[in-house]
Amino acid sequence: MPVRKVSNRGGNAIGRFPSTKMKRMIAFESLLERDFIYLLDYDPAVEWFEEQPLSIEYLHEGKLLHYTPDFHLLEDSQHALVECKPERFVETEENRRKFGVAQEWCQRHGWEFRVVTEQQIRSGFRLQNVKLLAQYARQKVDSAIRSNIFASLQEAKTDISLQALAQVIGSPVAASIFCLAYQHEISLALDQAPISGTTIVSRSLRKEGGR
Numbered sequence: 001m002p003v004r005k006v007s008n009r010g011g012n013a014i015g016r017f018p019s020t021k022m023k024r025m026i027a028f029e030s031l032l033e034r035d036f037i038y039l040l041d042y043d044p045a046v047e048w049f050e051e052q053p054l055s056i057e058y059l060h061e062g063k064l065l066h067y068t069p070d071f072h073l074l075e076d077s078q079h080a081l082v083e084c085k086p087e088r089f090v091e092t093e094e095n096r097r098k099f100g101v102a103q104e105w106c107q108r109h110g111w112e113f114r115v116v117t118e119q120q121i122r123s124g125f126r127l128q129n130v131k132l133l134a135q136y137a138r139q140k141v142d143s144a145i146r147s148n149i150f151a152s153l154q155e156a157k158t159d160i161s162l163q164a165l166a167q168v169i170g171s172p173v174a175a176s177i178f179c180l181a182y183q184h185e186i187s188l189a190l191d192q193a194p195i196s197g198t199t200i201v202s203r204s205l206r207k208e209g210g211r
Helices: 031-042 093-109 118-122 126-134 143-155 162-169 174-182
Strands: 015-019 024-028 046-051 056-060 063-067 071-075 078-084 112-116 186-188 200-203
Touching: 015 031, 024 031, 024 046, 031 046, 031 071, 031 078, 031 118, 031 126, 056 093, 063 093, 078 093, 093 112, 126 174, 143 162, 143 174, 143 186, 143 200, 162 174, 162 200, 174 186
Parallel strands: 078 112
Antiparallel strands: 015 024, 046 071, 056 063, 071 078, 186 200
8 A cells, every 4th residue: 555645745736546457546646647547557467556655765965765656566477666757857866866776676676667757658649548448447338239249340350440340230339349448358459549430449369468
């Protein structure tokens, strides 16, 4: 559980994210952290994650200081500490010192340390599309519609678009498709363009990754 509460002492945005993966509210203290949580909650390679996970003590100029990374996650059975930071702040003297301390701590414990910026989190269309799917994460999917979706994808001899799938089934199924995609029961192309009627839908043979 978090070792400290999030703070908006610097005027940053704070809030809580309703995680379907962790089945609890995840606290964030910046909009960049919130966007990263969207990706963590969706990514099937991430087994679990927590915010403000631990505090690392270190000495600097004779003073005992503490650094608390933003997240601890388990991804593909590998532990990692992750810091979300706007790119313009990554190379400040203070942050280089903190990140160096975290890197050394992780090396001693067999973990990884990562710094992720808006370039990794917000580039391309993935975040935008994951946010759309997340709106339907708790959608109830009718069993008959589910069966029809799977049958249609199984019978399709070529790639099938979202619009074409809806026409084959003969009913409005976007909400059901988005829910099944968020749960990785089917796959949508998320990286190349915003989700639309031309987005390709396929039966998910393995869980889709991507960070």
